[in-house]
Structure formats: structure tokens, C-alpha cells
Amino acid sequence: MSSLSASDALSGHSHAHARAKARRARRAQWQLWCILVVVLGPLVIYPLMRLAALSVTGAHGLTLHAYAAFFGNPETRGVIGTTLGILFASATLASLLGVLIASMLFFKPFPGAKLGTRFLELFVAFPSFLVAFTLIFLYGSQGSVSIGMQKLFGLQAPPLDFLFGIGGVILAEVVFYAPFVVRPTLASFATLDMRLVEAAKSLGADSSMVAFKVILPLAWPGIAAGTILCFLLTLNEFGILLVLGSAHLITLPTAIYSAATVDLDLPAASAGAVAMLAMSLSLYALYRRVNVRAGGRDGR
Template identity: 80%
Template sequence: MSSLSSPEALAALDARRAATAAAHAAHARRRERAAQWHLVFLTVIVLGPLVIYPLVRLVLLSLTGVHGFSFHAYAAFFQNPETRGVVGTTLGVLFASAGLASVLGVALASMLFFKPFPGARLVTRFLELFVAFPSFLVAFTLIFLYGSQGSVSIGLQRLFHLEQPPLNFLFGIGGVILAEVVFYAPFVVRPTLASFATLDMRLVEAAKSLGANGWMVAWRVILPIAWPGIAAGTILCFLLTLNEFGILLVLGSARLITLPVAIYSSATVDLDLPTAAAGAVVMLAMSLSLYALYRRVNRRKHGSAGNGR
């Protein structure tokens, strides 16, 4: 014992501890430098040419005039008398499609979670797979089924001996809203199901035992706990619907001009690249605002889940 407590032994032990701490600190510094180099590599090699450079070029193009730097493209975009109608149509389609898709998605998730039925797991897996489909595929499927020459429309015409096919609404705002609701509702289902999974079902059973009906349980018990996940799925649905282009290209008529279609037309038909770039920057700002809101709500959702555990 005396040899272990001698000054020489204590000094050697302190030296080994100091060496170990220095080695750990040096290793941590090397890892930090490696992470910084990885970030630089990712920024310069990957994000630079694929994301940062195109976005910078887009902004610079929107600020380029005949004589150099100019806000003429933004002035032309906002002063165009048709812009107000385009923005109004865009917002109308957005709120109608995303709103209905969100309601349908929450209803489907509630049915799958609280009222499971034989095959509910298979339906959930299909909805998860459905989000991998391209949006224009849904538009063409609806045309093949419910178009004026679709199988359902022709079947109804023959069944009721009609002179004209009874269904002829797809090529316009009705068809666009239907296709976007069908396509984007599954994007709300999964976050809502994940939010429902954090519920303590004992609270639901306790509320029912105290005499609360289904609507009261949903409003007073389920919604206060699950709303961050529902809100995150809804905001994601609005974000994706805002940037939708394939369905609009297939089902949108010449009278249904939304912001993505107007940008595409300015760039490819009018060959007015600065004005198209200005519209794209405006749309990018709207998308980034929705994405920032989505990230904020999503962090709150994970924080609530963590506190619940």
C-alpha cells in the first residue's frame, strides 16, 4: 500500500491520466477536423454544383436587366395584370387540394389506427408505397377510369343508355383537385399514424370510462397530444401540393394557369427567362417558408414524443 501511495506512483498515475486525456482530446480534434473537411467536401463537390450554384444563378438571372442589375423582372411579374389571377388560382387549388387531402389523410389514419379491420396493415403498406409513385401516373389513371372515354364513364353510358359519356370533369380544376387529393392524402397518413402511436391508450380508456363520447375523446384527449404530427403532415402536404407540376401539366386546361405553369410558360413559350426566374424565386420563398414551418412543427413533435416517453 505504501508503494502505491508514494509520490512517485501518484505522479506516474497522474501522468498516465494526463496522457490519456490528451490522447482523447487529440482524437476528438481529429474527428472534428475530419467532420469539417467532410462538410466542405459535401458543400463544394455535391451541394455546390447541384444546389447552390443553380439557386444563385436563378437569383442573379431574376436580377438581371438589359443594362445590368435591375428589378425589372420582379416589376414585370407583379405588375402583370394576369399575375393576381394566377396567384389566386394557385392559392385556390392549393387550399382546396391540400385541405381536402389533409382531412382525408387524418380520417384514413384514424380509421386504420383506432378501427383496425382485416387487411388494415396491407392498406397501410400500400399507402406507404403509393407515395413513391410519380404524380402524373395518378392523373393518367384517373383519365383511364373517369375520363370521357374512361372505362367507368363508358360503362355508365352503356348501363343507362346515354348519348354522351356522363363523366367529363377531369380536364380542369375539378380533375386537378381530385388527382392531388388522391395523390397527397397518403403523405398525411404516415405522420398522423406515427403521432397516434405516441398516445397512451390508458388515457383514452379512462376518458371513455368517465362517459366521454368519441368526439369528446378525439377533441380533448387525442388531438392535444397528436396535433404536432397531424400539423407536420398537413404542412408537408401543403408544401408538396404547392410545388406540384405533373398533375397540372396533364389535367390542367388552358384556363387553369397556376404559378408553376406560368413560370414554365414564361421560360419555354415566351422565352422571358428573367421574368420566369423572378416567379421561380417568389415560389421558392413560399416553399422555404412552408418548409421552415414544417421543420419547426416537426421538432416540436419529436420533443413532445420525447417528453411523453
């Protein structure tokens, strides 16, 4: 009897646990729907749907005229080429610099390395245009460094005059987005089995061989995730372009902005925005796939 009572009690406890689990699942579903309807609906989903609808709506119904007008414009092809050129130059240099900084912080720690890591983590919270203004105050034609060099060497004109153009934009984006690569790279390095590194060194491998034959193959998912994130953020950069981009340096974000605010051509601006959104979502999907392979080691 006691055995039967214990079995009944255990069965009742199992059923109660299953009912509680089902209630939690239903509550989670209701919370998800609440977030979708109350938060994401009016703030994200509806504006994106309106944007997509505006890009394919004309006076006589559905049409692709906005896409044809925007991408059929000969100037747009030059804008896309400029955008991709700045994107690949900035993101590639920022990724290389980020990996180099992470390698120094992890494998060659120095006094103040932890403080430097904390500063880089804080740096990602700064608005991008602040970096652009900082570079202007330092390296602009009237910046402190430029004026100091002019006085030091007795020059007639400031020696530095490159910020307001493609050089300044690339420099600012490299400075701003390199820290975004440092964090996932450091997290990836932290998962390495250092015994493998020591074994490679004991077998006579030099530093470059250890880096490319041991460390890189093991840490590449985190490095790749940081690099793709850098490309994604650089693609959507607007503040630096607005501050440092000259009138002749027009990229896709500034072209969309100009079409919407200057030309008042909202359908054409919507078509460009939808194309940028498609590129951004593609990069984000690739980032998520690589990040999952990295095991979420960037802290996500």
C-alpha cells in the same frame, strides 16, 4: 506509486480521447465542406444564385423590371388566385382525408390494415402524373367507369367529364398527397399514452369528445407537420397540372414554365421562380419548426 501511475494513465487516456474526438470533429467539418463544394455547390447553390441573379439583372445592371413585368401583369394576379385556390382546396382536403385514414388504420384496425399501410408508404414513391393518368383511364370521358355507366344507364354521352379542369386537378392532388399526411399522423398516434384515452372513455366521454379533447391536443404536432408538408408539396406540384390542367387553368408553376419555354422570357420566369422558392422555403421552415416540436416522430 501505484495510485499515481493509475492517475497518470487515466489522464493520458483522457487526453487521447479528447484528441480523437477533435480529429473526428475536424473530419466531419472537412466532409461537410466537401459536400458543400462538390455536391451542393454545382447542383444546388450555383443554380439558385444564377436564378436569383437573372431575376434582378437587366441590360443596364441591377433592376427589378423582371418582377414588375411578371407581377404587374393583370393575368398574373388571376394566376396567383387560381394557384392559391387549388392549393388550399387540395391540401386541406388531402390533410383531412389523410388524418381520417390514419385514424381508421390506428384506432379501428381491420384485416389487411397493415398491408394498406405498406401500400400507402409505397404510394408516395409513385410519380404524380401516374395518378393523373390512372384517373383518366378510370373516370375520364372515355374511361372504363364512365363508359360502364353510359352503357349501364343507356346514356347518349359519357356522364363523367370533369377531369380536365380544376375539379380533376383537385381530385388528383387529394388522392396523391393524402398518404403524405398518413405517415406522420400514424407516427404521432403511436406516441399517445392510451391509458389517457381509456380513462376518458371510462369517465363517460363519447368518441367525438375523446378525439377532440384527448387525442387531437396530444397528436397535433405530428398532424400539423404532415399538413404543412402536404401544403408544401401541393404548392410545387407540376405533373398533375401538366396532365389535367386545361388551357384555361394556368397556375404559377405552369405560368413560369410557359414564360421560360414559350415566351422565352427568362428574367420574368426567374422572378416567378424566386417568388415560388421564397414561399416554399417559408413553408419548409415552418414544417421544420413544427416537426422539431413533434420530436421528429415522422421518422426523420
